[in-house]
Amino acid sequence: MEIFNGFLDAIYGIFSSSGLNTLNWQNYVMIGVSIFLIYLAIKKQYEPLLLLPIAFGMLLVNLYPEIMAAPSTELVRMADKSDPAAAGHATQLINGVWYYENPTNGGLLYYLYQGVKLGIYPPLIFLGIGCMTDFGPLISNPKSLILGAAAQIGIFVTFTGAIFLGFSEPQSGAIAIIGGADGPTAIFVTTKLAPEMLGSIAIAAYSYMALVPIIQPPIMKALTTKKERAVVMEQLRPVSKLEKIIFPIIVVILISIFLPDAAPLVGMLMLGNLFKESGVVDRIAKAAQNELMNIITIFLGVTVGATAKGSTFLTFDTIKIIVLGLIAFSMGTAFGVLFGKLMYKFTGGKVNPLIGSAGVSAVPMAARVSQRVGQQENPGNFLLMHAMGPNVAGVIGSAVAAGVLLNVIPH
């Protein structure tokens, strides 16, 4: 009988600590959402490198919320005041009973999440991006920086929308940065301004980046004429190695002096680019753009996904964030194209306005979209390299915009 009771107690203990007893309906909804995102990542290949770890982190945290739990201290009852188990622990006397403080470890993802929380992972991702980025098209045609700046207007306009929808200033800043279409920048800004919104904002940012080929073309076509879209641009001049080496050094000096808040992102981006262009540290450049970036991507994706707990994610605010993010992204595209039209006018028709939409970072997807829409009008038109200029300018532009938000908004 004693054995049977022990068996029943054990079964009851297992059941009471299992998910069947501890999870609520929000967790189950989020499990469904995460499985849908895993489907999108694998079957539809929507940004799978990030969406898959994000979705799996979301799945894990909703199955086992303790995986993101912070370390805490539990009170353990002592047999008496001189209980040897309490050696080395702080003790407390509560209602005549002695307890000792027993520190417990946090969950696995809690520790990995510190890299996000402390703003370490996004700059390291930028290091890898810098190693992979060729700023040649931008150096060859520096005017494309205007398009990179124009596409950031959506960020600041969306800030207005968010603040009037009832979000606080820091929250509005974090929502607005989705318009930069730059995942690491969005995460970097959100961890500083509104960490409680990280899950929703990261998922919105990466979803829109994956949906660039669907969101951008209608806006691009609506704002341009057939004649403008068919413009064939002159070939870019070749850029010397010396120019490419000087570029990251100049950019980092300029931006770090005038906008120190953007220094971690821009600094790492330019360091990576200098690794690449200098040609003397091939091993480091390869490590930064492959091993390091892949490892950080796993940590970043899983832990960002793990911030999307059902209880905090399934709110009306998340829907507002997703809608505002879409507005920010669409406005960024629209302003890029509109400035492209201005350049078309000022240059007497030498600039194809379609390259303006590439100003919203999302490298190299946005540039590919410019190329594809351009080729629909003129199959012999190759806009890709011309669009890469505004595209990489957009990365710098969104980092500068992030610096502005961090500087202007009290947090």
Add this chain to the structure above:
Amino acid sequence: MLQSSVGALRAIAGELSLYDKSISAAKVILTGFAVVFSMLFLLIIIIKSYSAIIAGLQRASDNRKKKKTKLVLEPVSMDKGVHIITKPAYVTPPTVDDDEIPEEVVAVIAAAVAASFGPSSKARIKSIKKASGGRSAWANAGVLDNTRPF
């Protein structure tokens, strides 16, 4: 903890009047426009300036080289097949400019090509460029030393 901080932020948001919100929005929009555009305009000016300086320096260096070395295009046939198109009429031995490939090296490459393709082939060397980015002999020795156990 998380929900309480969200609540606190909401409370702060609730305290902002319409006027405060307008002021905040205008401040962010104006600063954002001004800073992003001025930074990137400054970058345009700097990129254009240093590109112009570098282009000028390279032109000057090219002109100096042209004065020093007069290149004559003269095909040298090897069994009807291989043609070498660079033959400096005036070489300044024994030092060779970094960008130039010594005549002996060109001859060796031409001979290797001729040997490889055979005397009856119509192989033609149009240009010879130095490969860049490779490791020096010392770097190779270092890598070998470090990776030998693998």
